[in-house]
Amino acid sequence: MSTFTAQQSSSTTSSFSARALDLKLKQVRLAHPEQSLPSPPSSNGASSPVERDYFYLRSLKECVEIYEDENRGKSESLAMLSDEEVVLLADNGKVAPHALEKLFGMNELERAVRVRRAIISRSSATKTLESSSIPYENYDYSRVIGACCENVVGYIPIPLGVAGPLNVDGTSFPIPMATAEGTLVASTSRGCKALNAGGGVSTVLVGDAMTRGPAIDFPSIKVAAQAKAWVDSAEGYAEMKAAFESTSRFAKLKSLKTAMAGRTMYIRFATTTGDAMGMNMISKGTEKALDTMQARFPSMAVLALSGNYCTDKKPAAINWIEGRGKSVVAEAVIPGHIVKTVLKTTVGGLCNLNVKKNLIGSAMAGSIGGFNAHASNILTAIFLATGQDPAQNVESSMCMTLMEPTNNGEDLLCSVTMPCIEVGTVGGGTVLAAQQGVLEMLGVKGAHPQQPGKNAQTLARVIASAVLAGELSLLSALAAGHLIKAHVAHNRSRVNTPAASVPVTPGPQA
Numbered sequence: 026m027s028t029f030t031a032q033q034s035s036s037t038t039s040s041f042s043a044r045a046l047d048l049k050l051k052q053v054r055l056a057h058p059e060q061s062l063p064s065p066p067s068s069n070g071a072s073s074p075v076e077r078d079y080f081y082l083r084s085l086k087e088c089v090e091i092y093e094d095e096n097r098g099k100s101e102s103l104a105m106l107s108d109e110e111v112v113l114l115a116d117n118g119k120v121a122p123h124a125l126e127k128l129f130g131m132n133e134l135e136r137a138v139r140v141r142r143a144i145i146s147r148s149s150a151t152k153t154l155e156s157s158s159i160p161y162e163n164y165d166y167s168r169v170i171g172a173c174c175e176n177v178v179g180y181i182p183i184p185l186g187v188a189g190p191l192n193v194d195g196t197s198f199p200i201p202m203a204t205a206e207g208t209l210v211a212s213t214s215r216g217c218k219a220l221n222a223g224g225g226v227s228t229v230l231v232g233d234a235m236t237r238g239p240a241i242d243f244p245s246i247k248v249a250a251q252a253k254a255w256v257d258s259a260e261g262y263a264e265m266k267a268a269f270e271s272t273s274r275f276a277k278l279k280s281l282k283t284a285m286a287g288r289t290m291y292i293r294f295a296t297t298t299g300d301a302m303g304m305n306m307i308s309k310g311t312e313k314a315l316d317t318m319q320a321r322f323p324s325m326a327v328l329a330l331s332g333n334y335c336t337d338k339k340p341a342a343i344n345w346i347e348g349r350g351k352s353v354v355a356e357a358v359i360p361g362h363i364v365k366t367v368l369k370t371t372v373g374g375l376c377n378l379n380v381k382k383n384l385i386g387s388a389m390a391g392s393i394g395g396f397n398a399h400a401s402n403i404l405t406a407i408f409l410a411t412g413q414d415p416a417q418n419v420e421s422s423m424c425m426t427l428m429e430p431t432n433n434g435e436d437l438l439c440s441v442t443m444p445c446i447e448v449g450t451v452g453g454g455t456v457l458a459a460q461q462g463v464l465e466m467l468g469v470k471g472a473h474p475q476q477p478g479k480n481a482q483t484l485a486r487v488i489a490s491a492v493l494a495g496e497l498s499l500l501s502a503l504a505a506g507h508l509i510k511a512h513v514a515h516n517r518s519r520v521n522t523p524a525a526s527v528p529v530t531p532g533p534q535a
């Protein structure tokens with residue numbers, strides 16, 4: 026085995042930048058995985074972690090002896106090893122990379138992330154993760170572990186803009202939007218300006234129920250029908266409700282909808298979930314209710330807690346028709362002169378385009394719940410900013426935008442109908458510090474102190490109102506023929522646009 030001579034003079038060591046030293050060390054480790062590097066002279070005084078790594082890298086055998094010493098706990102043993110030495114243990118199957126937080130302990134969460142980046146980086150084809158611009162430092166990982174993500178290597182920053190403010194039911198709200206699509210915030214702001222000029226948006230909450238729909242098999246259609254009749258009965262409902270509600274202080278069962286497909290039965294549990302979006306809560310309650318049902322129907326077999334009759338994170342007509350999460354309608358009147366001066370179009374032009382695009386165009390396309398221009402743009406940006414589950418934008422963005430002339434054709438009456446806004450202000454990504462900051466700015470952080478559910482409902486009302494702003498502005502830009510002009514101005518970076526690809530010259534056969 027070749028040997029490596031470390032730079033042992035303290036003056037030479039201090040002339041290394043930490044990064045250069047770190048890279049050098051990694052090269053050595055890759056080339057000589059089994060080698061113990063020489064120790065520094067006692068006068069050296071190497072103190073930074075990188076310097077310690079550089080001078081004290083032990084052999085795999087020594088590292089394993091330290092790590093497996095039964096006289097110490099794992100976190101204590103790992104504290105004696107350098108990052109490089111933990112990477113060495115992981116590379117040799119002694120430490121599971123996804124278990125680093127558990128092994129290091131709660132006081133060393135950033136170290137766990139740093140070491141994992143090194144492990145993953147070096148085993149990947151590109152080897153770029155470790156030195157990449159993906160940030161990982163100064164992040165509160167205690168909020169992430171066991172709640173938001175596993176195998177963490179950092180975090181992805183997304184620009185956060187604020188549109189508005191927007192007057193919703195008499196209160197002025199800033200509209201937080203995390204997005205990488207230039208133009209969105211500007212467009213939503215223009216819509217807010219037009220809406221405020223007409224006195225703002227008024228909203229109604231017409232439903233509040235998260236849903237879960239398990240699939241249950243029975244030996245025959247006869248037994249399945251008996252079970253269905255029992256769940257549909259007052260007695261069955263009461264028994265299921267009691268079992269369901271024993272699992273949570275906040276989840277309250279509102280209805281059970283049953284359906285059969287051959288000998289398989291589906292039950293759509295619909296419940297309020299306080300200020301939580303509620304999927305964990307409702308799944309927990311559903312499991313308990315099915316245990317109760319099983320006692321009555323021993324031959325039933327729960328195939329899956331989710332039988333897609335919910336329907337979570339997938340397009341489905343049942344959500345559009347019955348609603349899921351918060352069902353909100355938001356409405357406003359915009360004076361005709363504001364339509365002209367702020368939106369640069371006319372009441373007639375907007376109404377005509379809305380019918381031809383959002384209603385007839387979507388019908389021609391066979392859309393379910395897509396009777397809008399870009400509800401998902403605004404909703405998803407607010408979801409990301411406020412820590413919602415972004416996969417639920419599928420059904421949450423379902424929206425019908427309506428526009429008609431009012432006040433003898435002078436002004437515009439417009440509305441959005443959104444039956445499935447799935448949001449919470451507790452649980453999931455709402456526990457993260459930055460997302461909590463955004464919820465705080467909106468005055469809806471955490472659980473409402475007196476009325477559980479009010480914070481989440483307010484957030485849903487704000488989202489629907491902001492969607493109305495976005496609809497107005499985009500439709501106006503389309504009606505006026507301004508769309509591409511706006512996107513070239515706000516959405517095409519002159520600094521970062523890469524050089525064009527050079528197509529490979531076609532060969533003689535091509």
Ligand SMILES: CC(C)(COP(=O)([O-])OP(=O)([O-])OC[C@H]1O[C@@H](n2cnc3c(N)ncnc32)[C@H](O)[C@@H]1OP(=O)([O-])[O-])[C@@H](O)C(=O)NCCC(=O)NCCSC(=O)C[C@@](C)(O)CC(=O)[O-]
Nearest residue numbers: 121122123124175176304331332333334335336337338416
């Ligand atoms: C959680 C597991 C994986 C445990 O599963 P397990 O089999 O108990 O895990 P294990 O401890 O035996 O480990 C097996 C492997 O899992 C991985 N693994 C295990 N633990 C970790 C960890 N901490 N960090 C990273 N990786 C981990 C890892 O690869 C590990 O291998 P190893 O590396 O140890 O050789 C399993 O129960 C599972 O996959 N559950 C499903 C959870 C899920 O997919 N949830 C999705 C969200 S639900 C939803 O949003 C939509 C829904 C449900 O509503 C849609 C619908 O309607 O269907």
Ligand SMILES: NC(=O)C1=CN([C@@H]2O[C@H](COP(=O)(O)OP(=O)(O)OC[C@H]3O[C@@H](n4cnc5c(N)ncnc54)[C@H](OP(=O)(O)O)[C@@H]3O)[C@@H](O)[C@H]2O)C=CC1
Nearest residue numbers: 273274275299300301302303304305306414452453472477
């Ligand atoms: N399991 C699944 O199938 C799915 C899970 N998810 C994920 O589920 C997570 C969200 O689940 P969710 O159930 O919303 O959140 P949580 O799992 O965090 O549950 C909410 C918790 O907050 C407590 N709580 C305190 N105050 C309130 C209040 N005012 N209103 C409501 N609850 C309160 C509840 O108490 P109590 O214990 O009394 O109920 C409960 O313990 C997200 O990470 C999401 O991505 C997403 C889709 C499917």
